[in-house]
Amino acid sequence: MAEQMFDTVSSPILEVRDLFVNFYTYRGVVRALNGVNLTIGRGEIVGLVGETGCGKSVTARSVLRLIRYPGKIEGGQILFEGQDLLALSEREMREFRGRQISMIMQEPKVSLNPAFTIGAQIAESIAIHDYKPLDDAQTEAIEILRTVRIADPEQVAHQYPHELSGGMAQRAMLAMMLAPRPKLLIADEPTSALDVTIQAQILNLMTELVEQIEASILLITHDLGVVAETCDKVAVMYAGNVVEYGTTEEVLTNPAHPYTRGLLRALPNLARQGPLYTIRGSVPDLVDPPAGCRFHPRCEYAMSECAVERPDLLTVKQGHFAACVLYEEGRDGIPDAAHDELPANVWANPDASATVGEQS
Amino acid sequence: MILKCLEHELGVARPGLKDERARAGRVIRPPQVTGFITLDSIIAGNWEAFRSAVMHLIMPAFVLGYFSTAAITRITRSSMLDVLGQEYIEAARVKGVKERVVIYRHALRNAMIPTVTIIGVTYGGLLEGSVLTESIFSWPGLGRYATSSFLFLDFPAVMGATLLIALTFSLANLVVDIVYAFLNPRIGVEGI
Amino acid sequence: MSVATGWVKDFQHRYKSQLESALYFWSYLRRNTLSVIGILVIFVFILVAAFGPYFAPYNPVKGETSDRLQGPSAEHWFGTDQLGRDIFSRVIHGARVSLRIAMIVAVIAGTVGTVVGVTSGYFGALVDDLLMRVTDMFFAFPKLVLAMAVAAALGPDLENVIFAIAIASWPVYARLARGEALAVREEDYIEAIRALGAGRMRILFLHVLPMCITPIIIQVTLDMGFIILTAAGLGFIGFGAQPPTPEWGIMIAEGRNFITSQWWLSTFPGLAILVTVLGFNLLGDGLRDVLDPRLTR
C-alpha cells in the first residue's frame, strides 16, 4: 500500500495523498492526475520526472493550489507539515504561498513582470511577508541579489527583466522566491530553457542556497541526468500517476517499473551499439485513458489483470516502491534481462569514468 | 472627456461663429478672457452663465464619452485577458500577493500598454464623433462647422477644418507615444 | 492501387478532418450565448435584406399624404412619416441599403488593406517604409472626417459613400495585416518553405496571406457595425444616400424635427441600427474569443 511510502520519511514536510485533478475541456474531461502519491522529507531534494503531459507541473501547481478553470482538484489530500492545504480558505492559503512554499519556473524571462525592476519585484516578495515598507525592502533586495552571486547587484536591481540574460534572470527569480525563506521550493524545470554550462551553475546555486535555509526541494524535470546529479530521491510519473519512487541511486541503477526501465534504456549512451531501445506505442490521450494500469498497452510484461485495476505503489525493497503488479507478494518482479543496457551502468564503466576523472 | 469639453469650447472660440454663439446665449455672456465660456464665467463670477454652459455641454459630452468608453473597455478587457494568462502573473500569485494586487498592480500595469495606444486612436473617434454629436445637439463647434462647410462646399473652410482635426489627432498620437515609452520599459529595445 | 480509388479515399479523409475542425469551432462558439444571439440577429438581418422587400406591405418611397404622421397601428406597424410613407416598409428596404454598403466596403477595404499590409510586412525594408507612410497619411484623419471629405468632393450619392467609407477604412486592415505578416514571416514554417526553394510570391500569397486572414475577418466583423453606423451617420448629416432613398440615417434625420410629438419616426430606424450593429459586434467579439489564440490559451 501507498501508506508504507509515507512511513519511510520520519517527519515529512509535504505529503501528497491520492490526488485527483481533472480538466474540463471542450474535448471532454482530461483526467490529468489519477491518484498521485508523493512524499518529501525535511531537507530532502526530491526529483519528479516524466515526459510532457504526464502531470508533473499539474502536481506542482496543485500543491500551491494554483489550478484554475477549467482544472479542478477532485480528491485527495495535500499535507504540508500535517496541515491539509486543500481544506484552507483562499486567504489562509495565501499565507503559505511564498512564505512556506515557493516556486521557480521554467522560463525565467517570462516569469518576471516586464513592467517592474528586478529590485522592486524582490522587494515586494520581502515586503508581503515581513510587513515592511517597500523602501526598506529595496536595500534588502540588493543584499539578496548578492547572495545569488550576481556580480553587480546595485545595478541589476534597477534593471528590467528584458535586460538580463536567461541565467541572470533565473538567479533573480531564485532570489525573489527564496527571500521569504520558504520551507519548500518547487522548481519547475528550472534549467530546461538554459544552456548546459549555465544549467550547472544554477543547479549548484539552488541546492546550496536551499541547504542554507534548510528547506526542501521538489525538482520537476524531464532530464534524468539532472536528477542523478542533484536529487536524493526520485518519483517517476507516467500519465497522471507516480509509478516509481525511491532513492535516486536505487531507481536509476535498479529501475523496477517497466516504464522507468524503458525510459533509461531509450537514452543515447556511450556504448553506441545498434539502434536505441524504444518504448512501443505512444503516450495515451488522458481524455480516454486506458483502464487499470495506464502503462499496460505499452508494457512488455503486461498481463490480463493489468487492464483491470490500477496498481498501488508496492514495495520493491526497503524505501523503493513501484506501481506494478509484478511486485505483488509471491511474484519475482521484473526480469533482470537487459539490465546491463542501462546507461547508468554504461556510464559507470571503469574506463569511461577513469578518463573523465583524470581530466579533472 | 475634459479634453473634449475644451475642444468644444475651442470651436466656440473660433472666429466666424460669433453669430451662432450670440444666439446660443440667452443669459448674459461673461466678458471674453480665455474664450472658453465655462472658464470666462468662473472668472467673472457669473454662476448663471456657468451653469447654463455646463448644462449645454453635459449631454453632448456624455454621448461622446460613452461612445469611446466602449472601445477602451473592450481593448482593456482583451489585453487584460492576455496578460492574466502570462507566467509572471502566476509567479506573483506564488509569492503570495493578494489577488486584488495581482490584478490592479501586476496585470493592469502591463495591460495598460496597448490600452494607451488605443486611447490615441479613440481621440480620433472623439473628433469624428463630434461631427455627428454637434449636429444632433446643434452645438456650434468645430464638428458642425466642418459639416456645414462640407455641405456648402466652402473649400477653404473644409481644408482648414480638416487640417486642424488632423493636426490635433496627430498631436494626440504623439502624446500617446511619449506616455507609451514611459509605461513600457522595453521600448528602448523593441522601439520604432 | 489506382489513382481513382485513391481519390475516393482521400475525399473521405479530407472530409473527416475538416468536419472535425468545423465542429470544434462551433462547439467553442456555441458556448458563448451572446455570439449565438449575434449570429441570429445577423441571420435575420440578411434574410430581411434579401427577401424583405418582396414582403414589405407598402411602397417605401411613395406614401399616401392622407396617412401622414400616424402612430403605430395594425395597418402601419411602425407608423407613418410626414409624407405618409410606411416606416416598417422603409426600415425593411433600409436593411438592403445598409447590407449592400457594409458588404461592398468590407470586401474592398478588406482586400486592399490586406494586400497592402501583407506585402509591406513581408518584404519589409523600403517597400514597408513606403507603403506604411502612405497608410500613416490616411491615419492622420479620423475616419468619418475623411469619408466626409471624399463624399463631399465626389458629390453625395450612394456609390460615392461606399467608395468614401472604403477609402477611410482600408488603412486599419493594412496595419493589422502588416503586423501579422511581420510576425508570420519570422515563423519556422515560412523559413521551412523558403528552404524548399519557394519564390517570394509563392510564399507571400500561398503561405503568409492565409495566416493573416483570421484577424482580418475578426476585425471586418467588428467593423461591419461601424460601417453601417458610418453610412447612417453620413446619411444623417446629408452626405450619404439622398432622399427619398429608404436609408436608416436619412430616416432618423428626417424624423428629428418630430421627435417630441411623433417619436416613431426616428425611433424605429434607430432601433434597426442599434440591433444590427449590436449583432455584428456580438459576433465579432465571439469570433475573436474563439479564433484569437492569445485569448484561448
Place this chain on the structure above:
Amino acid sequence: MSRLLQVRNLKKHFPIGGGLFRDPTDFVKAVDGVSFDIEPGEVFGVVGESGCGKTTLARSLLRLIEPTGGSVSLNGDNILEWQGSDKKRIYRHMQIVFQDPYSSLHPRKLVKDIVSEGLVIHGLAERSEVRERVLDMLQRVGLNEEHLFRYPHEFSGGQRQRIALARALVLHPQLILLDEPTSALDVSVQSKILNLLVELKEEFGLTYLIISHDLSVMQYVCDRIGVMYLGKLVEVGQTEDLFAVPKHPYTKSLIDSIPSLDPRVRRERIILEGDVPSPINPPSGCSFRTRCPYADKHCTEVEPPLEAIRDRWVACHYPLEE
C-alpha cells in the same frame, strides 16, 4: 578525397543600429570565419550553447540568410555564387529539418500539401504522381495513408518531426541539415526519431550535418564533431576521440557539464562562471579567455588560429594534454 561540402571562412555579420539614412553603428558577428569539410555519408555535428551562432551557421549554409563572406562549395561548386533560378537548385541538394516540429509545419495546410510542396516548386513530379510519391515518403518515415489529409495540430511532436523529415526527403537531397532535431521531444520519442534518422541515412545514402546543444545525442549519432563558441569553431575532431580527450578547455567544460546518469559518481568538474560574452564586442584575442581557467596575458593579445594536431583541430594557445 571528394568533399561533399567545403566551407571556407564563412562569415555572417548582422548590422545593428542602422536605418534608412543611417549607417549601422555595430555588427553582431554571429558567424565569424568558420571552415570545415563534410565527406559523403558522414554525420558531422556542430555543438555549442545558445547564441554561439550555430543556427545562423545552418541558415547561412542554405542561404536562408545571405552570408557576409566566405565560400560554401557543394561538390566543388561555390553555391554562394548561384543566382536567380540557379539558387533554387541549392535546395534540391540540401534540405533542412528544424528544431521545433510544433512551429515548423504550416498550421493551415494539410500534410499532403506540406510534403508535396517541394515537388511542386521544383516541378519534380506530374500531377498524377504527386500523391503517390507523397504517400510513399510518408510510409518510409512511419506514417500512413490516413494521415495525408490531416492538419499538423492533429499530430504528436514525434509524428510532426516525421512529417518534416518527409518534406525534406521527398526532394532526395544529398545533405540534410538537422537543427536540434530532437531537443523539443521527449526521451521516449527522441529514441524513435534517432533510430529513424539512422535508418533513413542508410536507405537514401544521406549525409547529415547536425546542430545541437545536447552532447549525449551528438556523441550517439555523430562521426565527427565541431565545437562552436562565439561564432567560431574552437575544436573539431572524431567524436570518440573528442569526448575521451578534449583539448580545448571549452570543450572540456561542456563535456563536464553533462549531468552524469550514474548517481554514485558525482564528479568534481569545471563549472564555467559567467555568461557567454556579447558577440557585438567579443573579447580581444581568444574569445573564450573571459571564462577560461587557464587564460593568461598571451590569450588576451593573440587570437589562437584553428590548427591541426594530428587529425584534431584546436584553436587554443595551451591545448589540454592527455
